[in-house]
Amino acid sequence: MKSRLIKAVEFTIFSLILLVIIQTIVEDLAVLLNWEVSFRKLLIVTGFIFDLIFTIEFLVRLYWAIVERRVTEYLFKERGWIDFLASVPLLMFNSGPELLSLFTGGSLFIMFSGVLNILKVLKAVRIARVLRFLRVIKIFKNIKYAESVMAQRHIAKITSLTITSIVFILFVFSSLSSFILIPGLETDYIRRQESLVRLADKTYLASAQESRLSSTINELDLSLIKIIDKNDTVLFSRFGDDMLDKYYMKEDLTVRSNSTGTLRVIFDHKPIGQGIAMQNILVFTIIIIIMICYLFIYSPHFALTVTDPLHVMKQGMENKDYNLEVKIAEKYKDDDIFELAKLYNEDYLPLKDRELFGGSESYSELNIEDIEL
Amino acid sequence: MEDEYKVGSQFVLRLLENPALTSFSPLQKEQHIINFLKLNISQLYPTLSSANYFPGKSKDQIFNIVYESLKQIINKSLFPHLEKMINENIDFSFISSLTGSNGSKNEMSVQLFTFLQKLLQKNTARINFLGPLTALDLAMSDKYIDESFLRRSYLHFELTKVQKLSLTQEEIKNLIKLSLLLKTSVNLLAVEGEVNSQEVRTTAVQNQFADKVFIALKEQLTCLPPEALKSALRSNISFLETQDVEATARIAAIFAARCSNFRPFSKIDRGADTPDKSWFNIARRNYKFYGFDSKMLDEFYKIAAENGW
Numbered sequence: 001m002k003s004r005l006i007k008a009v010e011f012t013i014f015s016l017i018l019l020v021i022i023q024t025i026v027e028d029l030a031v032l033l034n035w036e037v038s039f040r041k042l043l044i045v046t047g048f049i050f051d052l053i054f055t056i057e058f059l060v061r062l063y064w065a066i067v068e069r070r071v072t073e074y075l076f077k078e079r080g081w082i083d084f085l086a087s088v089p090l091l092m093f094n095s096g097p098e099l100l101s102l103f104t105g106g107s108l109f110i111m112f113s114g115v116l117n118i119l120k121v122l123k124a125v126r127i128a129r130v131l132r133f134l135r136v137i138k139i140f141k142n143i144k145y146a147e148s149v150m151a152q153r154h155i156a157k158i159t160s161l162t163i164t165s166i167v168f169i170l171f172v173f174s175s176l177s178s179f180i181l182i183p184g185l186e187t188d189y190i191r192r193q194e195s196l197v198r199l200a201d202k203t204y205l206a207s208a209q210e211s212r213l214s215s216t217i218n219e220l221d222l223s224l225i226k227i228i229d230k231n232d233t234v235l236f237s238r239f240g241d242d243m244l245d246k247y248y249m250k251e252d253l254t255v256r257s258n259s260t261g262t263l264r265v266i267f268d269h270k271p272i273g274q275g276i277a278m279q280n281i282l283v284f285t286i287i288i289i290i291m292i293c294y295l296f297i298y299s300p301h302f303a304l305t306v307t308d309p310l311h312v313m314k315q316g317m318e319n320k321d322y323n324l325e326v327k328i329a330e331k332y333k334d335d336d337i338f339e340l341a342k343l344y345n346e347d348y349l350p351l352k353d354r355e356l357f358g359g360s361e362s363y364s365e366l367n368i369e370d371i372e373l
Numbered sequence: 374m375e376d377e378y379k380v381g382s383q384f385v386l387r388l389l390e391n392p393a394l395t396s397f398s399p400l401q402k403e404q405h406i407i408n409f410l411k412l413n414i415s416q417l418y419p420t421l422s423s424a425n426y427f428p429g430k431s432k433d434q435i436f437n438i439v440y441e442s443l444k445q446i447i448n449k450s451l452f453p454h455l456e457k458m459i460n461e462n463i464d465f466s467f468i469s470s471l472t473g474s475n476g477s478k479n480e481m482s483v484q485l486f487t488f489l490q491k492l493l494q495k496n497t498a499r500i501n502f503l504g505p506l507t508a509l510d511l512a513m514s515d516k517y518i519d520e521s522f523l524r525r526s527y528l529h530f531e532l533t534k535v536q537k538l539s540l541t542q543e544e545i546k547n548l549i550k551l552s553l554l555l556k557t558s559v560n561l562l563a564v565e566g567e568v569n570s571q572e573v574r575t576t577a578v579q580n581q582f583a584d585k586v587f588i589a590l591k592e593q594l595t596c597l598p599p600e601a602l603k604s605a606l607r608s609n610i611s612f613l614e615t616q617d618v619e620a621t622a623r624i625a626a627i628f629a630a631r632c633s634n635f636r637p638f639s640k641i642d643r644g645a646d647t648p649d650k651s652w653f654n655i656a657r658r659n660y661k662f663y664g665f666d667s668k669m670l671d672e673f674y675k676i677a678a679e680n681g682w
Contacts, residue, residue, distance in 0.1 A: 308644025315645075321636045324645035325654055349651075350658040356634075364409035365393040368416055372387075 013057070017135045020050040024129050025284055028277040034270070037249050044102055048095040054087035054135070079156060082134045085164075094129060101251070129280075130167045133287050134160055148307040151299065159294050163287055170283065189272060193256055196221055197265045201258040225253065226266040235263075305332055309341045316349060320356055320363040323349055380426055381442030389446070396637045398510065399454070400503045403447045407500075410436055444499070452490060458509055459486050463551060467544030472598045481596040488593055489554070498560040504633030505553040505625070511635070513628040514549040518542065520676045527668045531620035538621070545621070548601060552625035555597075555605030558590050559583065577664075578609035611664025623666045627673065630656070630663060649677035 027043045029035075061083060065074035074080040137156040225244070227236040254267040309326045316322050326341035333342070356363065385406065388394075394402045410417070414432050421427055427435050465478045492498045508514070521528035522542050532538055532545055540548065559578055562585065583606045590602050608625035612618050631652055638648055645651070653674035660667040676682070 303643065308642070312642050312645040315642060321634055323634070323636070323651055323655060324638075324642065324648060325651040327644055327646045345654070346658065349655050353655050354659055354662050364405045364412060365397070366388065366391055366405055366409040367393070368409075368413045370391060370393065 016050065016053060020054070020135070021133060023047055023050060024133075025281065027129075028280045028284070031270070031273050031277040032281065034247060034274075036246055038246075040249060041102055044095070044098045048091070048099040051087060051091040051095040054083070055091045058083040058087045079137065079160075082137060082160065086131045086135050090129060090131065130163060130170070130283060130287060133284070133291065134163050136291055148303070148311065150310075151302055151307045154302060155294055155299055158298070159291060162290055162294075166283065166287065189269070192221065193223075193254065193265075193267050196224055196267075197256045197258050197263070200224075200227055200265055201260075201263055223268045223271070224265060225268050228264045228266070230262045304329070305335060306337060309337050313341060313344045316344065316352070320352075321365075323353060325349060377427060377430075377438050378442050378445075381438045382446060384421075384426065384439060385443045385446055398503075398507060399447045399450045400499065400506055401635075403443055404500065404503055406443055407440065410439060440496070444494075448493075451493070455489060455506075456486050458506075459489075459554070462509065463554070464543070464547050465551075467540055467547045468598055468601070470540050470544055471548070471600055476596050484594060484596045485554070488558075492558060492561060495560055495563060497563045498557045501560055502557045504629035504631070504635075505556045507632035507635045508553050508625075508628040509550060511632060513632065514546045514553070514624070516680075516682070517628075517673060517676055518546045518549065518624075520680065521672065524672070524676070527672050528620070528624070531623075531666075531669070536620045548604065549621050549624050549628070551597070551601050552604040552608055552621050553629060555590075555594075555602065556608045556625055556629055558602075559586055559606055559609040561586050561589055561593075577611070578606075580607075580610055580615050583607055583610055612666045613661060613664050618666075620669075623669055627656070627665055627669060630665070647677065647681055649682035650674065653677055 023043065023046055027040075027047060030040045030043055058080070061074060061080060062071070065071045065080065075084075137159050222238075224236075225238050225248075226234060228234055248268070248270070252268065252270045252273060254269045256265050256267065257263060258265075309328075312324060312326045316324070325345040326338070328338050328341055328345070332338050388406050388409070389402060394405055397405065414436060418432055418435070421435050422430060427438060430438070459482045463482075465476075465481045468481070469475050493502060518528075519542070521532075538545055538548070559582075587599075587602060587606050590606065591599060594602060604619050604621045604625065606622075607615075607618050608622040608629065610618050610622070612623055612626075631649070636648070641647060646654075653670055656663065656665060657667060657670045657674060659665075660670055
């Protein structure tokens, strides 16, 4: 009954890990492919739910580790640090604030006037979503060739090192670009927006006629979406409000004012978000490919050349009637482990055989501990 | 006395139900239980000498009661199996090719079965019978002799040119089966006592002793030809000491040894070699110790490797 419950919980966690990875990728695909706001909002909510579930899972495991006085063992030996990194920071700095922003109508983003800077900070935090991929390490044990504890530890170590290195590098670069103005696409974007605000201001001053303003502005830049004057009169709008509501979230828009504050110009900065989403998908793809390589290429290789021969030798040394030799592949025969296996095959097993079946030693599969009298 | 055997049977039945023994044949189970008793009798004695079991009995007496109970239980499945094997798995028609005379097959099988039933009352014979019986169950001779005839190498040469058997492939296989079945008859003259496991695997019997047993055996198995009886008895002689041991006897010795510690692997571990290949390779290194024909072991090893056995 207990094992069935454990299996059910493990299956649920396994499914959640796969789902959260899909969700993480789809979240960026939704930005990249310009999906409707309603769907993107749903993804924000699901992302929050996943992070909340994993945070609760981490806290429960941590609680039991504290109760059983094995916190260090849980955090390091059982890889509790992965549970932590892939849950709490994401809930606090990514999905939590995103959900909050959703319920406050995006005011959290508007609150920060330097929109592009907050974007950069968010970008840096969003990179941390890659840490969700670390959870995959926890399902390694369910995969063929990685059953041994040693294999699991090695594969987990190399995978977590790779992912955390990638996340660390991306995080450092993203954070640095928030504080240092690095010339590039984004700075050009800011300059262009500022020029457009000045131009709109001039055009507005030169001609108060709305129609003339529209035709000029319309041709200037497709990222300019709306111009509103100080009386909240819309001087220009590229789309209708329903279109804006359907495809634009608050954080997809940048609001800039002219120097006198008489005009507010709203820009579409989805292309920047799409660039970030593209980068994220690239990072995710790299990580997925690396993990697939580790799991399906490196794991079998590790098993073939390290854990399998060790397992066979261990069996032969533990069980008296186990007499299977280690299979030695020709191309690895000079490896230390196979040189050891050769000694096991050629010296240990024949010696054991002579000792057991040529000597007076006897053995039984029955153990006194297993017998109830 | 009867009550003691009843208690002994109940104890044995409980041991036989142990999941660790599920995959073993009846004789293997018997062997594991005997070894278990031998290894743990001191620890078991306080319980087994209590009022619920065998009060007032010594360790040896308890051991003997349990062993007798065990033999009776095992015999219930062993003897029908043996009878079926003699009647269905061995074709005695090769005897007419070997001797030129036509004997009654039914008479041969009845005489053989009766003899084996009697022989297997001896503890030594029972222990030594495990390997040959398992080899017959696993059809070792069918597998390997068929392959050796395809290869027409050392084994084939030894059987047809050195031993000069003018038998068909099938007849040779049946001669080896009969040699296996009667290999244990070397214990015919054995006095009951403690059995050293070395006797089980090594070809430690001297030529003169085999000749002595042969005379006694010939009197009991009058329907079977002397060639077959000699092949069976001489499978207990070291090939290194007696170079003229028949090829069929050498093959029977190897097959019986191969199967004396046969472990049924439900799944071979990844990274491990196959069971037969592993065993023959170990045997190749220990051939002097057991007195096997190393060239035969080489060929069996190659056959096992090529066939993934």
